Amino acid sequence: MAQETADKTPLTLLGLGAMGTALARAWLAAGHPLTVWNRTPARAEALAAEGATVARSAAEAVAANSLVVVCLLDDASVTATLADTDLAGRDLVDLTTGTPAQARARAEWARERGARYLDGGIMAVPPMVGVPEAGGYVFYSGSKELFERHRETLGVPVGTTYVGEDAGFAALHDIALLSAMYGMFAGIAHAFALIRKEDIDPASLAPLLTGWLTAMAAPSVHQTADQLRTGDYTTNVVSNLAMQVAGVPNFVGTAEQQGVSTELLSPYFALMRRRLAEGSGDEDLTGVVDLLVR
Numbered sequence: 001m002a003q004e005t006a007d008k009t010p011l012t013l014l015g016l017g018a019m020g021t022a023l024a025r026a027w028l029a030a031g032h033p034l035t036v037w038n039r040t041p042a043r044a045e046a047l048a049a050e051g052a053t054v055a056r057s058a059a060e061a062v063a064a065n066s067l068v069v070v071c072l073l074d075d076a077s078v079t080a081t082l083a084d085t086d087l088a089g090r091d092l093v094d095l096t097t098g099t100p101a102q103a104r105a106r107a108e109w110a111r112e113r114g115a116r117y118l119d120g121g122i123m124a125v126p127p128m129v130g131v132p133e134a135g136g137y138v139f140y141s142g143s144k145e146l147f148e149r150h151r152e153t154l155g156v157p158v159g160t161t162y163v164g165e166d167a168g169f170a171a172l173h174d175i176a177l178l179s180a181m182y183g184m185f186a187g188i189a190h191a192f193a194l195i196r197k198e199d200i201d202p203a204s205l206a207p208l209l210t211g212w213l214t215a216m217a218a219p220s221v222h223q224t225a226d227q228l229r230t231g232d233y234t235t236n237v238v239s240n241l242a243m244q245v246a247g248v249p250n251f252v253g254t255a256e257q258q259g260v261s262t263e264l265l266s267p268y269f270a271l272m273r274r275r276l277a278e279g280s281g282d283e284d285l286t287g288v289v290d291l292l293v294r
């Protein structure tokens with residue numbers, strides 16, 4: 001049941017894919033007057049039944065409200081969609097995933113067209129949208145004033161985290177977190193591969209893996225951050241680099257014995273070895289960060 005709409009900011013949403021549709025439903029459920037547009041019109045039909053106004057073109061949708069949110073596949077689809085719209089005086093919020101360079105270029109592109117700009121990076125999947133306890137949020141960067149003006153409306157579908165005036169910072173934070181996630185996925189894939197040919201139920205490994213990754217994540221992340229800030233990678237070390245490099249043959253040997261490729265882990269081990277050769281065995285693994293930065 002939609003809430004009262006009188007005091008709710010009206011807005012336009014361009015893009016009704018899986019994510020755009022979830023965002024639209026959250027704004028409608030909270031009582032925000034919403035104008036929507038999607039390249040394939042059929043995707044807007046269900047939302048019309050839920051109270052959305054369906055625009056016949058992107059230009060008509062942009063003209064309907066001063067707050068315009070876009071959530072499209074990629075940066076090229078944003079260019080294509082906004083090509084024939086008049087953005088003068090609009091507050092444009094782009095939730096499309098992209099690179100920091102694309103976000104900075106889009107901010108400049110919007111400024112040239114007389115629009116104010118905020119870039120967003122969504123840290124949620126569609127089922128988390130409109131479910132506050134799921135913990136999803138969007139990184140925002142760009143105009144702080146614009147963020148403050150629309151903070152309440154933008155915070156309806158998921159939480160908001162503002163990360164700076166540099167329009168590229170939301171994308172940078174988004175990609176940093178997702179990159180760490182893929183590293184974790186790589187480790188998980190390797191762990192399951194190790195037991196694949198054995199009489200071990202993957203379901204029995206699952207809780208052990210989640211428990212171990214959860215226990216390791218927070219201490220490791222905070223320790224790395226603290227050491228990078230101070231520049232001293234030997235503070236509070238509990239598992240030093242020399243000991244960890246000495247243990248590498250255990251990982252390589254076990255993988256070989258289990259018939260598992262080391263292609264996911266080997267690059268990391270190579271960096272650990274290089275750091276040991278160049279640095280101190282008393283360090284943590286933090287020195288690997290510096291080896292990655294070119």
Ligand SMILES: NC(=O)c1ccc[n+]([C@@H]2O[C@H](COP(=O)([O-])OP(=O)(O)OC[C@H]3O[C@@H](n4cnc5c(N)ncnc54)[C@H](OP(=O)(O)O)[C@@H]3O)[C@@H](O)[C@H]2O)c1
Pocket residue numbers: 015016017018019020021038039040043071072073074076077078080081095096097098122123124125126
């Ligand atoms: N889904 C997730 O789990 C998730 C999580 C975080 C962030 N995101 C980000 O949210 C954004 C949208 O994701 P999604 O899951 O909604 O994707 P999706 O379901 O694939 O929907 C893509 C949307 O982009 C539109 N589109 C694609 N190319 C277009 C073009 N050339 N011109 C105009 N419209 C075009 C599609 O329109 P049609 O309907 O006409 O094809 C559709 O509305 C992406 O940047 C994605 O990275 C998604």
